[in-house]
Every structure is written in C-alpha cells, then in structure tokens.
Amino acid sequence: ENIFDRSRMAPKTPIKNEPVDLSKQKGCTPERNPITPVKLTDRPQPDPWTPTANLKILVSAASPDMRDREKKKELFRPIENSEQSDTPDSLQYDMVDDSTVDEFEKQRPSRKQKSLGLLCQKFLARYPSYPLSTEKTTISLDEVASILGVERRRIYDIVNVLESLHLVSRVAKNQYCWHGRHNLSQTLKTLQEAGEVQYGELMTFQHKEQDLDYKFGERKKETIPDTQDGPLLDFSEPDCTSASANSRKDKSLRIMSQKFVMLFLVSKTKIVTLDVAAKILIEETQDTVDHSKFKTKVRRLYDIANVLTSLGLIKKVHVTEERGRKPAFKWIGPVEFPGETDEPRGNNPTSDPLPRTQRGVCAPYQICATGKQRFTRHASFNGAQPCEETRRKVSSEPNSPRQERQDEYCSKMINLAAVCRQKIEEDTRNPSTTSTLSLLPVPGDSDFCVNPLPQAVFPMVQADVPNLALLNGVSSQSLHPSMPAASKTEDGKPTLLPSQPFLCFPSSSLFMFCGGLQENNLRETLPATGEVGNRNAEAQAAVPPTACQKRSSHKCTSPFAPVDDEEPAAKKQTMEQRDVPLSLVVPKKPFESPKAESIPGSGCTPAVHLEDFHLDLASPAAPEAADKESTKPLDSQEQEKWSQNNNPDEPSPGKEHISKENANQPFLPQYLYVQPTSGLSSFNFLFSANQAPGAFSLAASQLPSMSVPCVVVPSAAMASFPVVCSPTVTGPLSPVPDGSFSAATSMNFSVSGLASTAPVFIGTTAVVTPKVSPTPSVDPQQPAHPTLHLSPVLARSCGALKLDSPVCMGHPVTVLKLQQPSSTPLTPKSIRPAHHEAFFKTPGSLGGPVAWKKNEGNQTRNASSVQRRLEISSTSPD
DNA sequence: CGATCCCGCCACATT
DNA sequence: AATGTGGCGGGATCG
Numbered sequence: 001e002n003i004f005d006r007s008r009m010a011p012k013t014p015i016k017n018e019p020v021d022l023s024k025q026k027g028c029t030p031e032r033n034p035i036t037p038v039k040l041t042d043r044p045q046p047d048p049w050t051p052t053a054n055l056k057i058l059v060s061a062a063s064p065d066m067r068d069r070e071k072k073k074e075l076f077r078p079i080e081n082s083e084q085s086d087t088p089d090s091l092q093y094d095m096v097d098d099s100t101v102d103e104f105e106k107q108r109p110s111r112k113q114k115s116l117g118l119l120c121q122k123f124l125a126r127y128p129s130y131p132l133s134t135e136k137t138t139i140s141l142d143e144v145a146s147i148l149g150v151e152r153r154r155i156y157d158i159v160n161v162l163e164s165l166h167l168v169s170r171v172a173k174n175q176y177c178w179h180g181r182h183n184l185s186q187t188l189k190t191l192q193e194a195g196e197v198q199y200g201e202l203m204t205f206q207h208k209e210q211d212l213d214y215k216f217g218e219r220k221k222e223t224i225p226d227t228q229d230g231p232l233l234d235f236s237e238p239d240c241t242s243a244s245a246n247s248r249k250d251k252s253l254r255i256m257s258q259k260f261v262m263l264f265l266v267s268k269t270k271i272v273t274l275d276v277a278a279k280i281l282i283e284e285t286q287d288t289v290d291h292s293k294f295k296t297k298v299r300r301l302y303d304i305a306n307v308l309t310s311l312g313l314i315k316k317v318h319v320t321e322e323r324g325r326k327p328a329f330k331w332i333g334p335v336e337f338p339g340e341t342d343e344p345r346g347n348n349p350t351s352d353p354l355p356r357t358q359r360g361v362c363a364p365y366q367i368c369a370t371g372k373q374r375f376t377r378h379a380s381f382n383g384a385q386p387c388e389e390t391r392r393k394v395s396s397e398p399n400s401p402r403q404e405r406q407d408e409y410c411s412k413m414i415n416l417a418a419v420c421r422q423k424i425e426e427d428t429r430n431p432s433t434t435s436t437l438s439l440l441p442v443p444g445d446s447d448f449c450v451n452p453l454p455q456a457v458f459p460m461v462q463a464d465v466p467n468l469a470l471l472n473g474v475s476s477q478s479l480h481p482s483m484p485a486a487s488k489t490e491d492g493k494p495t496l497l498p499s500q501p502f503l504c505f506p507s508s509s510l511f512m513f514c515g516g517l518q519e520n521n522l523r524e525t526l527p528a529t530g531e532v533g534n535r536n537a538e539a540q541a542a543v544p545p546t547a548c549q550k551r552s553s554h555k556c557t558s559p560f561a562p563v564d565d566e567e568p569a570a571k572k573q574t575m576e577q578r579d580v581p582l583s584l585v586v587p588k589k590p591f592e593s594p595k596a597e598s599i600p601g602s603g604c605t606p607a608v609h610l611e612d613f614h615l616d617l618a619s620p621a622a623p624e625a626a627d628k629e630s631t632k633p634l635d636s637q638e639q640e641k642w643s644q645n646n647n648p649d650e651p652s653p654g655k656e657h658i659s660k661e662n663a664n665q666p667f668l669p670q671y672l673y674v675q676p677t678s679g680l681s682s683f684n685f686l687f688s689a690n691q692a693p694g695a696f697s698l699a700a701s702q703l704p705s706m707s708v709p710c711v712v713v714p715s716a717a718m719a720s721f722p723v724v725c726s727p728t729v730t731g732p733l734s735p736v737p738d739g740s741f742s743a744a745t746s747m748n749f750s751v752s753g754l755a756s757t758a759p760v761f762i763g764t765t766a767v768v769t770p771k772v773s774p775t776p777s778v779d780p781q782q783p784a785h786p787t788l789h790l791s792p793v794l795a796r797s798c799g800a801l802k803l804d805s806p807v808c809m810g811h812p813v814t815v816l817k818l819q820q821p822s823s824t825p826l827t828p829k830s831i832r833p834a835h836h837e838a839f840f841k842t843p844g845s846l847g848g849p850v851a852w853k854k855n856e857g858n859q860t861r862n863a864s865s866v867q868r869r870l871e872i873s874s875t876s877p878d
Numbered sequence: 879c880g881a882t883c884c885c886g887c888c889a890c891a892t893t
Numbered sequence: 894a895a896t897g898t899g900g901c902g903g904g905a906t907c908g
Contacts, residue, residue, distance in 0.1 A: 111906050114884065141897090153886070156899055173893080173897065253899075274881095296901060302883055327881065 114150075117306035120158045122148050124310060127178045137178035138171060157253065161307035164257035185334055188265060195262025256297075257304045264314065270331035273319055274301050305329050 112118070123144060127137055141159070145152040159176055162168045166187045168176045263272045263280060278297040308314045313333035318325040 111882090111884070116883075151886075152897090153899075154884085156897095160899075292902080298881090299883065299902075300900085302881090306883080 115306065116154065116157060116303055117310050119148055119150055119154055120307045120310035123155070123158050127180065129181045131178060131180040131182075133182075139168065139176040139178055141174045141176065157303050158307055160253040161257045161304050162311075164254040165261065165311070167311075188261065188334060191258055191262045192265035195259070195266040253300060253304065256300055257308075260301060260304050261308070261313070264329070264331035264333075265335070267331075270335070271317060271319065271328050272331075273326045273328035274298050274305075275326060277301055 126144070126147075127139070131137055139159075141152055141155050145155045148155070159168055159170075163170060163176070166179060166183050167181060168178050171177045259280070260272070260277055263277055264270055275294075275298070278294055278301055305314060305316070308329070309316065311333075313331065314329040315332050317328050317330045319328045320326075
C-alpha cells in the first residue's frame with residue numbers, strides 16, 4: 001500500500017498531507033520550484049491522496065520510528081544518487097524498505113539518518129571538491145533542500161558553515177556559489193593567523209568572565225569593552241567590512257564556525273573540547289553566566305562540528321578526564337598552509353576565489369586575512385598584535401609598549417592557557433583516546449600571536465601564591481600510573497625536549513610564556529633526547545624541545561628587564577626564530593622517574609604521551625638537576641641570543657619581580673602564566689601561548705601530543721630564583737642537531753644559573769613516543785615529532801616541587817617525572833592542598849579562594865575542569 | 879544521565 | 894507585507 005502511495009505521491013503531490021517530513025520533501029520539491037518551500041504543514045491536508053496515504057500518516061503518527069526508518073532509507077542511498085534522481089526513486093526505495101522495514105524496526109536509524117553530518121555529506125557529494133575554475137556552480141537552497149529532503153533551515157546550517165570556510169559564498173537570495181576547496185588552505189591559513197590574534201582577545205574575555213563571575217562585579221576594567229570588539233570585528237574584517245552591514249546576525253554560526261576552526265589551528269594540540277570551545281566562543285558574552293547560554297553554544301558547536309566532520313577537517317574524539325570523558329574534536333585537516341603567505345586575502349579580487357563582488361555581503365564571513373588589519377583595532381594592544389607578520393617580524397616590532405596590553409595580553413594568554421590546560425587534561429584523561437594535544441609541533445611559523453604583547457602581563461598577576469605550579473595531568477596518573485613513566489621514557493628517550501629554554505619565575509604569579517615551538521625544535525628534541533636523558537634521566541623533563549619561543553624570548557626579555565622594550569627587533573627576530581623552548585626544570589630528584597621506568601618507554605607511547613604532563617616535582621633540590629640539564633651546551637649562538645635577550649631580563653627582574661609582585665616584567669609573553677588564585681597559590685601554569693598551529697601534522701596524529709607547553713612555576717620558589725630562560729633556542733630553522741642540543745643546553749643553561757638557588761625547573765615532558773616518532777618528519781635525527789608530544793605533567797608532583805623551590809617548566813619540555821614517582825610523594829596535599837583551585841584562574845582572579853569557589857559554583861565549567869583535576873591530582877596522586 | 883542534536887518557532891533582515 | 898535567514902532552545906534520542 002505504501003508503495004502506491006508513494007509512488008503516486010512522489011510525483012504528484014507533495015506531501016502535504018503527511019506530517020512526515022519525508023514525504024514532503026520528496027514530493028514537494030518538484031513542485032515547489034519557487035524556491036522557498038512552504039511549509040507543508042501549512043496545509044493541513046485533508047485528503048489523503050490514497051488510502052495508503054492515510055495509512056502512512058497514521059503510521060507516522062503512531063510510530064515515529066517508522067518514519068525514521070523510511071527516512072533512513074532515503075538517507076542511505078548513496079549520496080550520489082540522492083542528488084537528483086533521488087527524489088522519485090527514493091520513494092520506491094522507501095517502499096521497499098517499508099515492507100522490510102517493519103522487520104527492521106528495531107533499527108530505527110532515524111535520528112542518525114537525519115543528522116546534520118550525514119546531510120552535509122550528501123550535500124557535499126553533490127559538488128566537486130575542486131571544481132574547475134571556469135565553472136561556477138550555483139546552489140539553490142530550495143533545490144538542495146528538496147533534493148536532500150530536508151528543510152531549508154538545515155541547509156542553512158550547512159551552508160553557513162561552508163561559507164565560513166569559503167567553500168561557498170552567497171550570491172543571492174537562495175543562491176550560493178560553490179567554490180570547492182580550492183581556497184580552503186588559504187582560508188585556514190587566514191583563520192589561523194586571525195585566530196592567533198583573536199584568541200587573545202577572546203581569551204581575555206574569558207578571564208573577565210571568570211573574574212567577573214566570581215567577583216562581584218568587579219569587572220575588571222577595561223576589558224570589557226574590548227571584548228565585544230574583538231572577536232566579532234575580526235570577522236567583519238578588514239576588507240570586507242565594508243558592509244558592516246551585516247549586522248550582528250552574521251555572527252553566529254559563521255563566526256562561530258570560524259572561531260571554532262581557529263581554535264584548532266591555534267591549538268597545538270589539535271584537539272579542542274566542546275566545552276572549551278564554547279567558553280571561548282562565549283567570550284563575547286561576558287556574562288557567561290548563563291548556563292543556558294553555554295548549552296546553546298554547545299549545541300551550535302555540534303552543528304558546526306558535524307559539518308566540519310563531513311568536510312573531513314575534524315573528527316570526534318573523547319578526552320577522558322577524571323571526571324569522565326569529555327567530548328572533543330580533533331583537527332585532522334591540514335595544519336600548515338605553505339605557500340600562501342598572506343595571500344591576497346579576499347581583497348584581491350583577482351586572486352580571491354570568491355567573488356568579491358558579492359562579498360559585500362559575504363564579507364563578514366570572510367576572515368580577515370590576516371589578522372593584522374584587524375588588529376588595528378586591536379591596536380590598542382599596541383601594536384603588539386602581531387599579526388603573523390608582525391610576529392614574524394617581530395623584530396621589527398617594538399615590543400615595548402604594551403603595558404596596557406599586558407592586561408589584555410595576559411588575559412588572552414590565560415585563556416589560551418586554559419584551553420591548553422584543558423586539552424592537556426583531557427589528554428591526560430584519556431590517554432587512550434589519543435586525544436592528546438599536540439602542542440609542540442608548532443610550525444615554525446606558528447608564531448605566537450600574542451607574543452608581542454605580552455610583556456606586560458606579568459605584572460598583573462602577581463598574586464602569588466606560593467607554591468608550585470602543577471599541571472594537570474594528575475588525574476591521568478591516577479588512571480594510569482604507568483603513564484607517567486612513559487612520558488618520560490626517560491631514558492632519555494626522545495622525550496625530552498632538548499631545546500627548551502627554561503624559565504624560572506619566582507613569584508607566585510603566573511606567567512605566560514610564549515614559546516613557539518618550532519618544528520625545528522621539535523625535531524631537535526629528539527636528538528636531544530639522548531643527551532637529555534643523560535642528564536637526568538628522567539628528568540629531563542625539561543627538555544622539551546619544542547618550545548620555541550621565539551617570541552617568548554623577546555618577551556622574556558622585556559619583561560624581565562624593564563628594558564624589554566628596547567629589545568632590538570633584530571634580536572627578537574632571531575630569538576623568535578629560534579624559539580626557545582622553554583624548559584622547565586623541575587627538581588629532579590625525586591622522580592625517579594617512576595614513570596619512565598614504569599614505562600618501559602617506548603612501549604607506551606601513546607598512552608604515555610597523554611599522561612605526559614606530569615611534572616616532576618620531586619625534590620626541591622632541583623638544582624642538581626638543573627645542572628644536569630644544563631650540562632649540555634647549547635648552541636652557543638642561540639644561547640647567546642637568548643642570553644642577550646633574555647639574560648638581561650632574566651637575571652634581574654625575574655627574580656625579583658616575580659618574587660614580588662610586580663612582575664611587571666612579563667616574561668615570556670608567550671606563555672601564559674596563570675596565577676594561582678589564592679587557593680591554588682601553589683601552582684602556576686604556563687602555557688605556551690603560541691598558536692603554533694603550525695604544528696605539523698605530527699605523526700602523532702595518532703598520538704596525542706600536546707603541544708601545549710605548560711609550565712608551572714611555584715611561586716615561592718621563584719622568588720629566589722632568577723628567572724632563567726634558557727634560550728635554548730635552537731634556531732628554528734637551524735640545524736637540527738643543534739636544536740636538540742640546544743634544548744639541552746638551554747636547560748643547562750638555566751640550570752647553571754639557577755643551580756645555586758636550586759630552583760626547580762619543570763619541563764613539561766615532552767614525551768615522544770618512540771614509536772610515534774616515526775613520523776619522519778624530517779631528519780631522522782629529529783625524531784622530533786615525537787617530541788612534540790608533551791607529556792603532561794602531573795600537578796602533584798609539582799606540588800611537591802613547589803614547596804621547595806620554584807619550579808619552572810618549559811613547556812615543550814617534557815617533564816620528567818611527574819608525579820607519582822616514587823620519591824615524590826606527590827601528593828600535593830601535603831604541600832598545599834588548598835591551592836589547587838587557583839590553578840587556572842586568571843590573574844585577576846586572585847581573589848581569595850572564596851571567590852574562586854563561587855566561580856565554581858557558577859561557572860563550573862570554566863575553571864572547574866581544571867580545578868578538578870587539580871584536586872584530583874592532589875588526591876589521586878597515584 | 880549526560881551527550882547529541884533534530885526540529886521548528888519565531889525574530890530579524892531583505893526584498 | 895512577504896519571504897529569506899538563521900538564532901535559539903525544547904526536548905527526543907543515543908550511548
């Protein structure tokens with residue numbers, strides 16, 4: 001019976017009758033040419049076309065499932081088919097199915113069948129990924145909607161996302177022009193650049209939010225205003241802006257989509273959790289508060305993610321945390337965008353793939369090519385903003401400025417940090433998942449957007465708290481104890497990253513460092529490992545190669561020394577190039593690297609990585625360790641550079657300031673420092689801010705590597721220490737080998753200085769999985785990739801550390817031991833239990849713990865995760 | 879029960 | 894005013 005109906009229906013009438021979508025769609029389309037389909041509903045359809053029709057209706061009404069099945073079937077059809085032919089055919093199929101269906105009832109694919117992702121696939125199947133330039137394909141929304149059998153609304157969802165990536169552009173009223181992926185890389189590149197910049201802003205916002213939240217209204221300052229501008233503007237972008245016309249509406253989906261993509265591109269790890277993304281995206285909303293809002297954002301993100309997934313740009317993964325697993329998405333699309341530097345952004349008509357003309361309209365969506373322009377507005381930052389160019393050039397830039405920015409910058413950093421952390425956490429949680437972040441890998445290019453700004457940051461922070469910083473990771477430990485070891489692998493394996501320079505911060509405050517990791521570094525790291533391993537065996541934590549901090553370097557300088565500003569651009573550049581990885585040194589002793597040991601190393605690879613982040617905290621006594629690290633000589637050159645830059649800074653200021661509150665000096669801009677809130681005081685995190693999207697694909701993909709470098713510094717200790725930055729730098733470009741060494745060296749370097757004090761450095765460990773390494777990235781020597789992976793450090797261990805001395809972590813570095821390790825009792829509790837909270841807080845948040853708590857309550861989300869970990873870590877320590 | 883996310887109301891934009 | 898767009902969130906479904 002059904003069959004009949006359908007057959008008939010299809011051709012003839014549209015489905016009015018049926019409530020069911022299916023029918024409508026199919027049937028309708030044809031008739032409806034007029035584009036917008038009217039709702040079926042409109043007509044209530046009294047008469048059933050056929051007897052069967054009635055049945056159908058009944059059925060559908062009765063059992064949604066049934067309907068679903070039908071739909072499913074439709075869906076099932078090969079996409080290709082679906083295109084045109086479908087319509088009619090589909091009916092048939094359905095019919096057939098129906099009969100069978102009953103049987104199948106169980107299945108009821110329904111919902112899934114209707115998923116946006118599937119719909120998107122069908123949609124995409126209709127058009128060539130790389131259409132000939134000559135042909136322009138126009139897409140009629142109505143047509144597509146009818147063909148695909150969905151409401152137009154759904155098509156908008158898809159198209160909006162595609163438009164954000166410039167795969168399509170809107171030409172007119174129901175018309176879109178299909179561009180295909182020709183420009184995708186450019187777009188991504190642009191987004192990446194813009195992302196760096198923007199993020200900062202966003203991040204800021206977040207801070208605010210947090211702060212705000214818990215605080216009473218103290219909003220901090222200025223920030224607020226910015227918020228708005230920031231993000232949105234970007235999109236609006238420079239060129240296109242023209243129209244600012246688009247009003248606000250533009251925003252959402254399209255912008256959200258771009259931002260979401262940016263997050264991926266910016267993050268070292270290519271993984272972004274939904275909640276993190278939502279938070280970031282909410283930025284605008286300073287309020288955040290609403291839970292509902294968050295929910296809504298997440299919903300939208302799912303929509304976007306579905307489309308991106310269909311495009312093959314991301315994939316779903318889960319990051320397991322202590323609490324549970326969190327949904328996350330991993331970027332699987334291209335990471336680097338070679339060639340085109342700044343391509344002509346949309347501006348050039350010529351190049352621009354998209355038809356600019358229309359653009360006016362589109363414009364908003366477009367991304368600003370480079371963030372630069374946008375920056376203008378950011379200018380406030382002070383020129384700091386480095387667009388890519390700037391960054392790159394950093395040298396040119398005057399860094400100095402910035403105080404103002406600092407704040408902003410800081411905030412940004414923080415945000416990033418938060419993000420990173422989460423990622424890390426995530427990774428840690430589920431090592432298995434893979435999710436890791438790959439941080440390091442930042443490509444040389446990756447610059448840190450922020451960098452420039454940074455200097456100021458520190459000052460703000462200051463709060464200080466005492467103790468150490470932790471990394472999350474902890475939880476992971478609990479999960480897999482073994483893990484830790486892995487990270488280390490100490491054996492020197494690759495894990496360590498050689499290159500990173502260290503930073504030490506005294507004070508409690510958090511700092512952000514930025515280090516870009518460069519590829520080179522990464523690579524380098526590998527080689528280094530051996531050395532590293534030597535040093536400390538495990539310890540090595542420090543070494544994370546990757547970190548490149550180009551910027552950081554200068555930043556560092558600036559911060560430290562008042563001088564910063566002065567820095568010669570040139571230096572900066574150099575520095576940048578070199579990136580210094582930060583390495584943190586942690587007190588080594590403790591660990592014996594339980595982890596490492598435990599893990600035989602390589603074996604664990606992936607998992608390990610995840611865990612990676614552990615910090616060693618073991619003994620305060622670190623100095624020795626430091627020494628070890630230091631052992632290696634870096635490339636002199638690089639070091640020198642650093643030294644130049646850094647040195648000045650470091651020496652003096654670091655210590656003091658930090659210790660104090662002043663902190664004006666921002667160290668490395670590149671990293672984020674998170675000041676502990678009162679509660680947490682103990683930990684400080686540093687995250688590399690760098691976007692470094694560049695990370696190339698790591699081989700790792702499999703592995704989750706985190707790129708994020710995190711550093712935790714115990715505040716207390718810090719004071720005593722001078723800041724050390726190891727400039728490890730390896731030239732980014734440079735020679736690989738050097739790199740490795742350099743890293744090491746850097747470490748050494750720092751150490752030496754520190755040693756006396758016995759500061760601790762913590763490096764995030766970058767663990768590389770041996771296996772992983774395979775990615776041949778470049779030179780064999782540089783197994784680098786692997787290096788990329790950082791291992792998260794465990795917080796607890798940190799905790800321990802903090803006690804004694806300050807710790808510095810270099811993000812790229814691997815941390816060596818982390819947690820658990822035997823010796824260290826990591827348990828934080830002993831150390832300072834209270835503090836964890838602070839962890840992620842933004843500097844602003846300094847406020848007492850209390851405030852913090854509030855936050856939790858309110859926004860659990862933001863902080864919560866981190867905090868949780870912390871807590872957990874503390875508790876869990878194994 | 880949390881994660882997903884379909885569905886479509888309805889406001890705002892455009893014609 | 895009609896129609897195009899698309900924000901938004903209830904609530905169903907999945908896992």
